[in-house]
Amino acid sequence: MAQHLSGLQMLTSNRLKSGDVLYRKGAGWVLTLAEGEVYATQAAADAALAAANAELVRNEFVSPYLFEVREKDGGIVPVKEREIIRAAGPTVHPHTGKQAGQYQ
Amino acid sequence: MLNPVMKSGPVEPNMYRYDEFDVKFVSERVEQFAGQVARRLSGALTEDQFKPLRLMNGLYLQLHAYMLRIAVPYGTISSKQLRKLAHIARTYDKNFGHFTTRQNLQLNWIKLVDVPAILRELADVEMHCIQTSGNCIRNVTADQFAGATDEEIEDPRPLAEIIRQWSSLHPEFVFLARKFKIAVGAAPHDRAALQFHDMAVEIVRNAQGRVGYKVMAGGGMGRIPYIAHVMSEFVEREDILVYLEAVLRVYNQDSRRDNIHKQRIKILINAIGPEEMRRRVDREFQELKAMGTLQLPQDELDRITAYFAPPKFESGLSDTIPEAGADFANWVKTNISKHKAPGYAIATITLKTPGQVPGDATSEQMDVIADLMDAFSVGEVRVTHEQNLVLPHVRKKDLPVIFAKLKELDFAAPNAGLITDIIACPGLDYCDLANARSIPIAQNIARKFENLDRQHQIGELKIKISGCINACGHHHAGHIGILGVDKKGVEFYQLQLGGSSAEDASIGEIMGPGFTEHEIAGAVERVVNVYIAERKSGERFLDTYRRIGMDKFKAAAYETVAA
Amino acid sequence: MSKLLKSGAFAADPFTAAADDAALAEGPVLVSLARFQKEREGLLARNTALGVRLQSHENPESLGADVHHFALIALEFPKFRDGRAFSWARMLRTRLGYKGEIRAVGDFLYDQMNYQHRVGFDAWEVPDNFTVEQFARALTEMTDVYQPAADGKKTIRELRANR
Numbered sequence A: 001m002a003q004h005l006s007g008l009q010m011l012t013s014n015r016l017k018s019g020d021v022l023y024r025k026g027a028g029w030v031l032t033l034a035e036g037e038v039y040a041t042q043a044a045a046d047a048a049l050a051a052a053n054a055e056l057v058r059n060e061f062v063s064p065y066l067f068e069v070r071e072k073d074g075g076i077v078p079v080k081e082r083e084i085i086r087a088a089g090p091t092v093h094p095h096t097g098k099q100a101g102q103y104q
Numbered sequence B: 001m002l003n004p005v006m007k008s009g010p011v012e013p014n015m016y017r018y019d020e021f022d023v024k025f026v027s028e029r030v031e032q033f034a035g036q037v038a039r040r041l042s043g044a045l046t047e048d049q050f051k052p053l054r055l056m057n058g059l060y061l062q063l064h065a066y067m068l069r070i071a072v073p074y075g076t077i078s079s080k081q082l083r084k085l086a087h088i089a090r091t092y093d094k095n096f097g098h099f100t101t102r103q104n105l106q107l108n109w110i111k112l113v114d115v116p117a118i119l120r121e122l123a124d125v126e127m128h129c130i131q132t133s134g135n136c137i138r139n140v141t142a143d144q145f146a147g148a149t150d151e152e153i154e155d156p157r158p159l160a161e162i163i164r165q166w167s168s169l170h171p172e173f174v175f176l177a178r179k180f181k182i183a184v185g186a187a188p189h190d191r192a193a194l195q196f197h198d199m200a201v202e203i204v205r206n207a208q209g210r211v212g213y214k215v216m217a218g219g220g221m222g223r224i225p226y227i228a229h230v231m232s233e234f235v236e237r238e239d240i241l242v243y244l245e246a247v248l249r250v251y252n253q254d255s256r257r258d259n260i261h262k263q264r265i266k267i268l269i270n271a272i273g274p275e276e277m278r279r280r281v282d283r284e285f286q287e288l289k290a291m292g293t294l295q296l297p298q299d300e301l302d303r304i305t306a307y308f309a310p311p312k313f314e315s316g317l318s319d320t321i322p323e324a325g326a327d328f329a330n331w332v333k334t335n336i337s338k339h340k341a342p343g344y345a346i347a348t349i350t351l352k353t354p355g356q357v358p359g360d361a362t363s364e365q366m367d368v369i370a371d372l373m374d375a376f377s378v379g380e381v382r383v384t385h386e387q388n389l390v391l392p393h394v395r396k397k398d399l400p401v402i403f404a405k406l407k408e409l410d411f412a413a414p415n416a417g418l419i420t421d422i423i424a425c426p427g428l429d430y431c432d433l434a435n436a437r438s439i440p441i442a443q444n445i446a447r448k449f450e451n452l453d454r455q456h457q458i459g460e461l462k463i464k465i466s467g468c469i470n471a472c473g474h475h476h477a478g479h480i481g482i483l484g485v486d487k488k489g490v491e492f493y494q495l496q497l498g499g500s501s502a503e504d505a506s507i508g509e510i511m512g513p514g515f516t517e518h519e520i521a522g523a524v525e526r527v528v529n530v531y532i533a534e535r536k537s538g539e540r541f542l543d544t545y546r547r548i549g550m551d552k553f554k555a556a557a558y559e560t561v562a563a
Numbered sequence C: 001m002s003k004l005l006k007s008g009a010f011a012a013d014p015f016t017a018a019a020d021d022a023a024l025a026e027g028p029v030l031v032s033l034a035r036f037q038k039e040r041e042g043l044l045a046r047n048t049a050l051g052v053r054l055q056s057h058e059n060p061e062s063l064g065a066d067v068h069h070f071a072l073i074a075l076e077f078p079k080f081r082d083g084r085a086f087s088w089a090r091m092l093r094t095r096l097g098y099k100g101e102i103r104a105v106g107d108f109l110y111d112q113m114n115y116q117h118r119v120g121f122d123a124w125e126v127p128d129n130f131t132v133e134q135f136a137r138a139l140t141e142m143t144d145v146y147q148p149a150a151d152g153k154k155t156i157r158e159l160r161a162n163r
Helices: A042-058 A081-088 B020-042 B047-055 B079-092 B112-124 B157-167 B237-254 B265-272 B274-291 B298-307 B326-335 B363-376 B396-409 B439-448 B452-458 B520-534 B541-548 B551-562 C033-038 C040-045 C060-069 C084-093 C110-119 C132-140 C156-161
Strands: A008-015 A021-025 A028-030 A061-072 A075-078 B059-061 B066-070 B076-078 B096-099 B105-110 B182-185 B199-205 B211-217 B229-235 B336-338 B344-349 B360-362 B380-383 B389-395 B463-466 B480-487 B490-497 C002-006 C009-011 C029-032 C050-054 C072-077 C101-106 C123-127
Touching (some): A008 A042, A021 A081, A042 A061, A061 A081, A075 A081, B020 B047, B020 B112, B047 B059, B076 B079, B079 B105, B079 B363, B079 B380, B105 B112, B157 B199, B157 B298, B211 B237, B229 B237, B229 B274, B237 B265, B237 B274, B237 B298, B237 C084, B326 B336, B326 B344, B326 B396, B344 B396, B360 B363, B363 B380, B363 B389, B363 B396, B389 B396, B439 B463, B439 B520, B452 B520, B480 B520, B490 B520, B520 B551, B541 B551, C002 C101, C033 C040, C033 C050, C033 C060, C040 C060, C050 C060, C060 C084, C084 C101, C084 C110, C110 C132
Parallel strands (some): B182 B199, C029 C050, C050 C072, C101 C123
Antiparallel strands (some): A008 A021, A008 A061, A021 A028, B059 B066, B076 B380, B199 B211, B336 B344, B380 B389, B480 B490, C002 C123
């Protein structure tokens, strides 16, 4: 099932066993957004999502979806607040989550 | 490091205690879920198949991790149970939990693979996560002052416990169209938000002086809020389960299944009208009653009621609250409520110190509260739907010591029912469904109004904040309600005024376009200032709003924004 | 492919499902409610067992007095989350006093079979790789029940009283 967004995109999911947020890189997943792969074209993004959907049968991760990112200050940041929080951790508990180096 | 409280040993409160059947039931349910987890990990169950099964065991997949919702039946919990929750939060989570608007506890950083072990630990203290989520009958909630207040006809919790058992894995009702929330009340002051529930039972006395049950249905928050309709003014005690089952059956059969946003019972009753709903329910009721299998005999009601017998109250206690300084006096003004027994009081512990995350407690704080429960509250505490805790039976003479201990915990805010006693859902900081953050908004508003004189000048003002239209923060029932929305990826906050979840239930009126996260606290302040300027003697914010309407509040709220 | 599980064992299915516009095979046939309502006389005149398949929005009460003419009533689960058939089965057994086969068809889970059994289902259309051991286990994961249903099983309250 394709998602159509404009601009740069990334792919995320949750690890089944732990719930940890994952970012697609190549044919695998990494734990931080900074390490994740950015798709510059819709075709590349669609292909990544299709590959992930085909891998759901591995029962390693769930609910993969694409989201928009943009370049900022030499780095990559999500466009939406939700993805910013998802990538970092809760804003009200800055000592928890990926922002504090904690991974599930 | 918190100072340890004088130890008195764990106290067993009078509450429902599992017998061998309840123990086996929960234990088998845990193993059933462990089997489901194994089948999910092996792929024998797909995520689509597994999701409703894990939801019916309280497990959500949220923004950062899995969230586990632990049932606290009708908000009643013992010190032993609270210590176990502290232990679980410490061992399997990040050392804290969140008390919810349905009297449950949520843990935010759970791993799926740990859940069977967590459930086994919960079972050790007669706790579970059964049906705390999913399209089924949820945790039955009740007045947090049950068994302690002098204004109730009787303690609503025995009935709540009977409903809990009847609804547990009810084979006909585990795949309903949507969630189904039930609340029980017994007092003229409604502290359980009965009229905003899918179904509610109010214990009443009829003209002949006989005690029975008024049943309401079709209330709800969410996308489209509704106030419940009366289904029956008086159901006889022995018939209550029959009546509730009749309502559920009509709902299960007749609810829509084609549009997830139109599948709550409130939508059904609104569509067919309360008159027709009553007719359908009555038909089922008559037939079920004729079958005779679901009658509630008086001896069973008595048997369950005996579990909730009041503690042995001491006699000859002073009925005066001691002097203990200005801070203590302020706390007494708002956080102490009248108890039915002379010399006793009901103490509300607001988990709302300005700047705190509303409703959160660390494992350490939970352990100290457990000590307080043992020493001063017969081992018992209640969770309220306003994300606070209540010590239901404390001796007035112990209040100063309790207050001193709460101060050490940073849970001594003297603000129950005041403007800084805010309800806020977890919001976009935690929740997968959210559109905006709610906790920081609550923190900002609470800090803005922190001055205690100002809070008392304002008086009773219930602010309720939801991070999305699912309304878990009950914003429709806030005197001031705030709804977080997403406008092109940016968080905006809409104001609603004039809602109430008490016996004078009303749905808040939407003011207009949303405010940014930087504007919202200021807008709230301008709204409050209108109230102060316009109020007549004795009027709460809610009363003034109901008298003068929206216009002046709206004009003031948008004043600075337009400039 | 699927097979029929009836009263805890696999059984040959005597019924042939007939599409709304297909000719009827000889022997027992399973038709839709729409077809039954359209061809009632003819279907009832046949000298073989008759079955009707109800969709999840179709209330068995619409069968009226004819309900007892059916040897088989198949209740469909279009999606396992659609739980209306739990009430339909219960209604068939209790209000309507139906004594024939109530069969679960469509999309349902192993984890629902115990509930289905409790409300009056006695037959299931299951995948080929489903075993009787799985069915037996499904019914025994939870030993006791808190509430009466349509299976006559003693409730925990009754067990407590009989201690």
